[in-house]
Amino acid sequence: MSKRRTNDAPMPIGECITQLQKCLRERLCRQQPPSRLEASEAQHKHLLELLKRTAVHGESNSVLIVGPRGTGKTALLKCVLRELLQEKEVQKNLLHVHLSGLLQTDDRIALKEITRQLNLENVVGDKVFGSFAENLAFLLEALKKGDRSRTRPVLFVLDEFDLFAHHKNQTLLYNLLDVSQSAQAPVAVVGLTCRLDVLELLEKRVKSRFSHRQIHLLSSLSFTQYLDRVRSQLSLSDGFPDRKFAEDWNASVQNLCEDKSVEEVLRRHFHSSKDFRSLHVLLMLCVSRVSVVNPTIKPADVLEASRLCFSDAKSNILHGLSILELCLVIAMKHLNDVYEGEPFNLQMVHNEFKKFLQRKSNSVYNFEQAVIMKAFERLQQLELIRPVDGSSARTQREYQLMRLALDHSQIMEALQKYPQCPTDIKQWGMSVFG
Template identity: 30%
Template sequence: MGRENHKLKAVNLIRSKICDPKSVLKLESDSPDCNYSKLKFMITSSITEACNNSILLLGPRGSGKIVVLEIVLGDLLEEYPDMISVIRLSGLLHCDDNCAFKEIARQLCMEHQLVFSKMASFDDNSQFMIAMLKECGLAHKTIIFVLDEFDLFTQGKQRLLYSLLDAMQSVTSQAVVIGVSCRLDADQLLEKRVRSRFSHRKLLFLPPSFENSQRLLEHILSLPTDLSLPNEYVDEFNRKLKTMVADKRFKDIINKYLNYDSTVNHLLRFMFCAVSHMDLENGFLSLKNFETAFSSIQRHPKLDCIKNCSVLELYILVCLKRLEVKEQTPCNFNSVMKEYQNMSGQTSDKYGRNVCLRAFEHLLQRELICFTDSRGHSYSVEYRQVKLLISAAELQQGLKAHHSCPVTLHKRMDHEG
């Protein structure tokens, strides 16, 4: 029971490290020219020198922008406990200006123990924000605005960005605006009046190199010695991990996986999968865990879909393909049916119209085909135009992989185009 328990504990520990990678990434960020130190320096200087600043953090999705920012903010909140208040907005939630001001007012009220009025109008809220900025400036308190999904705030009239950046032009206020975005051209999306008020500081977050990813992986997967886990187990675990990581086959898998997308989050996701496949009987990670994780994450959804199709559905797919080759491309169910009747004439797979229509609907449900028009709800299914969502090569591959695809279909697929 005791042994079982500490294995569970080890898994839980690694899983929580993966789900909350702050602690691990923090260890990584001690070199002077990494984004962590740069960002920290910028924000610290604007806090200590009581000036305004605006920064953009750019990088592909999942490259750890927010995590690094959170680490920096956490550190700063410890260092200057009474001098900072952080307002967090997300473009997904607050891209509408009205909503954004309301949320700012709400968070400001929470922070400063004021009563938030739900009924306050747009003007009230924006004036409240400017007044608060002034007050905080007088009290030498910096307000940090974190705008996640910054590019979404640039939709519409950009009133929020304008009034924020405009308020920062005055000497009395003291604020930092940090935009986080996946679009590298995020600053180009700004209106002229906003762009001119924006200080063009940008930090680029790049996916880690292969060596760095591997170091990160080792960091996350190894168990710490100082916790309540028995020492010999931890040693054994870490030793096995080291030999596995050094293995060439392991490197191959990681390499193959990272070729597809090498951001930090992507790697974490893979590790999560592998760790959850860990065998709790022996309690150690093995190469096999990573192999199963790789095969379950890296799938070909369209190919899987074709493999799931019944023979009749395959017939319809091949019909559609043939119609495409014949350049009768805007085709609907009726034309498919005609082609199908030509094709299935001699075979045993000749079914009635109703059955075919249902199979056709299954294909629509599987999203192997779709309607070309988005509206057209007035038409019934038979008359609406459809198109194939898979290429000829994919279909060919799918037919080959299908376990009970009739031979005639292969022939029909090849001949006449």
């Protein structure tokens, strides 16, 4: 009886908040596979069966998981692997190699990464191979069991699969798919891509070695399911150390999801992107505001998190400009208005700025030509202005044609929020004709 009271005894609020932060951060940062899969059961079953044939029966396979970003391709694979690795035999035998087309930009880097992930650096040593195929064959040969009866199965996951099609001669794809087809070793090749036309990118010899199995994921999410996902991601499980705190927290999450202002914010996110990763960013910003002083997520926290998610990066950059740089941006805005978006150069911007100075007769904003040029170059470094395509780099800097990478509304918003912006500059920026 005393032991039960000890387990149910309330924890200090600070410790509860720490445990809460740890639990939700692990969940929202995608360090754990989702407990419930949004993809259809048929897709899960299909992929599990394919990988089980390789891991258990030594049968080679290749498959593509295709779908728009955020539809759960990686989550599907993680859930399948988690279920597959629950079998002890699979856990001991299956080797997993993860490659990304964004990181392994050529076959040499990819082969080096394969060697590293298979822990075969010492086996390869200083050996020299005549071709990529020989090197890969040697690596797979080195994975044979001690009794030499068979090779350990290897799962190759190729994230951003379409980028591997841009490698020279598609050597990596050809050899991996050739091994999977020729039954030299039990190999499963799983590609993840958001391009529906990915097969058109493959060379004929590569396409002929691919199994043409494809698993398509499409987002058919409703707003009700989206709201349920928010509720489930923020709710605490029964295993939380302090049961009373967990009950109170889950009740507050339920009330939060029923709040009309919160529902409006979530509906806006739902219509802008059904990607769960962007939702997790929003929820993570809300969770980070939870503290001992603020032990629950309030509607105001969701509104502030949404404002941060939808904030314009370029407008934020404008808030950090110097007065001179802001004046040059305003001068460019007026040039855009007068010349209807035609490109401009530093000399034109300087002339527009001088017109403002002449009207104000204010010596405070008088700067030397070298200082103005330096400010103009910094705006280019910040990518607020960019050179016109095809403009000659040999043109004198004062006359090199540029375009403004900001629109009218961004500049207006920045002027309103610029800290302690001088009144005359704000009026100049707001004026129609400069």
